[in-house]
Amino acid sequence: xxxxxxxxxxxxxxxxxxxxxxxxxxxxxxxxxxxxxxxxxxxxxxxxxxxxxxxxxxxxxxxxxxxxxxxxxxxxxxxxxxxxxxxxxxxxxxxxxxxxxxxxxxxxxxxxxxxxxxxxxxxxxxxxxxxxxxxxxxxxxxxxxxxxxxxxxxxxxxxxxxxxxxxxxxxxxxxxxxxxxxxxxxxxxxxxxxxxxxxxxxxxxxxxxxxxxxxxxxxxxxxxxxxxxxxxxxxxxxxxxxxxxxxxxxxxxxxxxxxxxxxxxxxxxxxxxxxxxxxxxxxxxxxxxxxxxxxxxxxxxxxxxxxxxxxxxxxxxxxxxxxxxxxxxxxxxxxxxxxxxxxxxxxxxxxxxxxxxxxxxxxxxxxxxxxxxxxxxxxxxxxxxxxxxxxxxxxxxxxxxxxxxxxxxxxxxxxxxxxxxxxxxxxxxxxxxxxxxxxxxxxxxxxxxxxxxxxxxxxxxxxxxxxxxxxxxxxxxxxxxxxxxxxxxxxxxxxxxxxxxxxxxxxxxxxxxxxxxxxxxxxxxxxxxxxxxxxxxxxxxxxxxxxxxxxxxxxxxxxxxxxxxxxxxxxxxxxxxxxxxxxxxxxxxxxxxxxxxxxxxxxxxxxxxxxxxxxxxxxxxxxxxxxxxxxxxxxxxxxxxxxxxxxxxxxxxxxxxxxxxxxxxxxxxxxxxxxxxxxxxxxxxxxxxxxxxxxxxxxxxxxxxxxxxxxxxxxxxxxxxxxxxxxxx
Amino acid sequence: xxxxxxxxxxxxxxxxxxxxxxxxxxxxxxxxxxxxxxxxxxxxxxxxxxxxxxxxxxxxxxxxxxxxxxxxxxxxxxxxxxxxxxxxxxxxxxxxxxxxxxxxxxxxxxxxxxxxxxxxxxxxxxxxxxxxxxxxxxxxxxxxxxxxxxxxxx
Numbered sequence: 091x092x093x094x095x096x097x098x099x100x101x102x103x104x105x106x107x108x109x110x111x112x113x114x115x116x117x118x119x120x121x122x123x124x125x126x127x128x129x130x131x132x133x134x135x136x137x138x139x140x141x142x143x144x145x146x147x148x149x150x151x152x153x154x155x156x157x158x159x160x161x162x163x164x165x166x167x168x169x170x171x172x173x174x175x176x177x178x179x180x181x182x183x184x185x186x187x188x189x190x191x192x193x194x195x196x197x198x199x200x201x202x203x204x205x206x207x208x209x210x211x212x213x214x215x216x217x218x219x220x221x222x223x224x225x226x227x228x229x230x231x232x233x234x235x236x237x238x239x240x241x242x243x244x245x246x247x248x249x250x251x252x253x254x255x256x257x258x259x260x261x262x263x264x265x266x267x268x269x270x271x272x273x274x275x276x277x278x279x280x281x282x283x284x285x286x287x288x289x290x291x292x293x294x295x296x297x298x299x300x301x302x303x304x305x306x307x308x309x310x311x312x313x314x315x316x317x318x319x320x321x322x323x324x325x326x327x328x329x330x331x332x333x334x335x336x337x338x339x340x341x342x343x344x345x346x347x348x349x350x351x352x353x354x355x356x357x358x359x360x361x362x363x364x365x366x367x368x369x370x371x372x373x374x375x376x377x378x379x380x381x382x383x384x385x386x387x388x389x390x391x392x393x394x395x396x397x398x399x400x401x402x403x404x405x406x407x408x409x410x411x412x413x414x415x416x417x418x419x420x421x422x423x424x425x426x427x428x429x430x431x432x433x434x435x436x437x438x439x440x441x442x443x444x445x446x447x448x449x450x451x452x453x454x455x456x457x458x459x460x461x462x463x464x465x466x467x468x469x470x471x472x473x474x475x476x477x478x479x480x481x482x483x484x485x486x487x488x489x490x491x492x493x494x495x496x497x498x499x500x501x502x503x504x505x506x507x508x509x510x511x512x513x514x515x516x517x518x519x520x521x522x523x524x525x526x527x528x529x530x531x532x533x534x535x536x537x538x539x540x541x542x543x544x545x546x547x548x549x550x551x552x553x554x555x556x557x558x559x560x561x562x563x564x565x566x567x568x569x570x571x572x573x574x575x576x577x578x579x580x581x582x583x584x585x586x587x588x589x590x591x592x593x594x595x596x597x598x599x600x601x602x603x604x605x606x607x608x609x610x611x612x613x614x615x616x617x618x619x620x621x622x623x624x625x626x627x628x629x630x631x632x633x634x635x636x637x638x639x640x641x642x643x644x645x646x647x648x649x650x651x652x653x654x655x656x657x658x659x660x661x662x663x664x665x666x667x668x669x670x671x672x673x674x675x676x677x678x679x680x681x682x683x684x685x686x687x688x689x690x691x692x693x694x695x696x697x698x699x700x701x702x703x704x705x706x707x708x709x710x711x712x713x714x715x716x717x718x719x720x721x722x723x724x725x726x727x728x729x730x731x732x733x734x735x736x737x738x739x740x741x742x743x744x745x746x747x748x749x750x751x752x753x754x755x756x757x758x759x760x761x762x763x764x765x766x767x768x769x770x771x772x773x774x775x776x777x778x779x780x781x782x783x784x785x786x787x788x789x790x791x792x793x794x795x796x797x798x799x800x801x802x803x804x805x806x807x808x809x810x811x812x813x814x815x816x817x818x819x
Numbered sequence: 820x821x822x823x824x825x826x827x828x829x830x831x832x833x834x835x836x837x838x839x840x841x842x843x844x845x846x847x848x849x850x851x852x853x854x855x856x857x858x859x860x861x862x863x864x865x866x867x868x869x870x871x872x873x874x875x876x877x878x879x880x881x882x883x884x885x886x887x888x889x890x891x892x893x894x895x896x897x898x899x900x901x902x903x904x905x906x907x908x909x910x911x912x913x914x915x916x917x918x919x920x921x922x923x924x925x926x927x928x929x930x931x932x933x934x935x936x937x938x939x940x941x942x943x944x945x946x947x948x949x950x951x952x953x954x955x956x957x958x959x960x961x962x963x964x965x966x967x968x969x970x971x972x973x
Contacts, residue, residue, distance in 0.1 A: 160916030291824025300917030303851015303892035364842040437918040486918030755859035762943035764955035795844035
């Protein structure tokens with residue numbers, strides 16, 4: 091379609107001059123659509139470059155492209171820009187340009203997509219250059235006005251100094267002139283060892299509004315004349331809308347319209363959301379149930395089980411000859427594991443407000459990738475990209491749910507088109523949110539390993555069977571049918587996630603089996619089950635070899651010093667070499683993913699068949715630590731999310747639909763189950779890795795290994811609550 | 820029509836009697852109180868009614884009597900000043916996405932009013948609100964820090 095291709099060309103690679111666009115040019119050439127209420131998109135103050143705006147009162151506005159959703163990216167990115175800008179941190183605020191503005195300016199702010207723990211690691215270079223370039227232009231402006239060489243000028247917290255003549259001026263005074271200066275060609279960034287703003291555990295910039303109710307989330311957005319919509323989509327995967335009868339609600343107060351949406355759902359538009367939702371329950375709807383109306387979890391499990399021994403599989407990592415290695419082994423060990431579907435369960439259910447006028451379509455929503463949301467608006471509205479935009483509002487959680495699929499945005503536009511010139515806010519009920527997730531994919535895994543007489547692992551076959559996320563969300567990105575992300579953390583090389591163990595004969599392969607549920611990225615993604623399968627099995631092998639799980643791993647990680655370093659750090663802090671307190675059992679795990687190295691030691695107790703996780707010691711080497719206290723918060727949070735899945739999380743299917751429709755049947759970790767978490771943040775300074783996800787990988791396997799140490803029994807199917815005789819304390 | 824005292828101000832509410840208090844409040848513009856589950860599970864909608872923490876998503880307007888008092892997050896701090904818990908939350912950078920924190924703060928303030936120096940067990944029992952970002956350890960530390968701030972003042 092034309093609209094899509096227009097958008098794609100507008101969303102081309104950032105121009106070389108990316109961060110160097112000047113005020114005069116920008117203000118002359120582009121109109122920023124200031125009709126948007128509540129959100130000031132771009133201040134009319136001098137824009138030194140795309141990243142930095144400085145007002146005459148010395149306040150500094152730093153533009154943030156990647157999305158804040160709780161993980162602290164906004165503060166971290168601002169720290170990086172401010173570090174190079176050398177401004178006064180206490181005067182920094184932020185703003186988020188819209189994806190429409192990004193498209194209109196040749197994608198000057200780069201990629202908005204925020205997932206895969208990429209918020210900082212994939213944009214630190216150009217945002218730091220943006221800050222440095224703005225500083226150099228401000229200094230050049232001062233030097234010009236004083237008629238001195240720039241090399242004689244220095245900066246101290248937004249004050250420009252010419253020492254020889256004892257003259258001083260400020261960024262606020264120089265901003266307008268700076269905006270007209272030629273952007274520098276050669277930019278030398280600071281050595282992180284000299285950082286004074288980045289690298290420090292500064293408070294977040296977005297905390298205050300989150301403690302007094304004033305933070306506006308997408309759910310809270312409002313505008314004059316806005317109506318509210320509730321929706322129900324066919325709950326059976328692959329089903330559609332056949333017909334509906336809304337005659338019962340025709341005379342109910344507040345009801346404005348009842349509409350079909352996308353051939354799959356029915357929405358009621360009313361004055362208030364409660365009116366819409368309660369009326370919707372009385373609309374009689376007939377569904378076309380489609381081909382999956384009888385589907386159950388048992389059917390899916392059987393499909394995956396077949397894949398465990400199937401002949402055909404995509405290879406992810408291969409060394410030596412695993413068949414020969416296994417045949418020659420003194421001892422072989424085999425185990426089969428499984429990991430179920432998970433729901434994101436963001437605290438804020440999906441929602442979006444849309445206003446369609448026939449010639450324009452604007453959406454206000456929470457998204458991890460508002461450029462993709464804009465693409466959805468363009469497609470759904472049928473309008474060119476220049477006549478659409480998405481205003482970014484705070485997310486009540488993302489975790490991957492708001493990263494790729496903007497189904498809620500599409501529906502909001504399709505509803506608004508049936509109510510032109512009136513803003514309509516669509517809110518999914520929690521039940522709708524649970525029934526229409528993009529679930530963490532389901533997999534099973536069969537592991538077979540051979541040990542020699544000394545207990546060395548000489549061969550291992552790891553066969554994963556199950557769902558590919560790419561096949562569900564973007565099949566065009568499959569590589570000859572293969573989904574590379576299936577092998578996260580198991581790769582032979584690269585910067586993302588390398589398999590750390592030295593095993594001479596190795597085969598890791600994937601039999602792709604795709605049930606009809608939509609799969610999506612879920613915090614940690616395929617690293618979660620890959621780490622669980624591998625790290626639990628490594629513990630099983632240590633037991634089979636009669637060796638200590640730490641020593642066993644250390645020996646096999648001899649060629650992977652960074653994997654080994656985080657493992658050793660947690661072992662030391664946890665006191666692995668000393669006996670655990672009475673009744674406490676320990677388990678280890680390590681993994682590499684999203685560019686970072688992580689390890690954990692869990693301490694659990696089991697009393698009266700009740701398992702309690704008391705303490706986690708976790709280490710991460712993310713290369714660089716931009717805000718250490720926020721990394722600690724991410725480590726805490728990743729354990730909460732990972733342990734929630736391990737202990738309780740399971741989406742099951744009956745009659746082609748999800749059985750768990752709210753938090754009474756989809757239990758989540760609460761305060762009483764949260765272990766104490768001791769973090770070790772140990773950046774080695776020679777690479778940039780992620781921090782939002784990586785420690786989640788080691789949460790479940792460390793706890794499972796501790797449980798096995800306590801009971802002598804292995805739990806191989808998740809979650810613990812429904813697959814073992816243990817209760818959760 | 821119901822007459823309620825919301826954050827100290829008398830208000831006449833004309834919503835249907837079956838409307839949950841959560842939506843009554845949000846439709847009045849008090850959007851700090853959040854919708855999370857609608858079935859009293861997650862606690863994002865916690866407000867105080869006559870001083871007691873209540874999950875407002877599951878309490879219909881018809882259950883309240885004229886003159887009953889509702890306090891929401893917007894009025895947690897008295898006289899425009901921050902509550903000790905809010906100060907502690909800021910000092911310890913408790914929120915991540917922050918969506919659940921209004922409810923967490925309302926549950927925590929109800930706890931502190933009953934038990935000025937709560938034990939870990941009391942915190943576990945009172946703080947059953949869900950946080951998907953996993954801020955529980957900082958919430959616990961925040962409650963203890965606020966308790967210390969309040970004790971110092973007293």
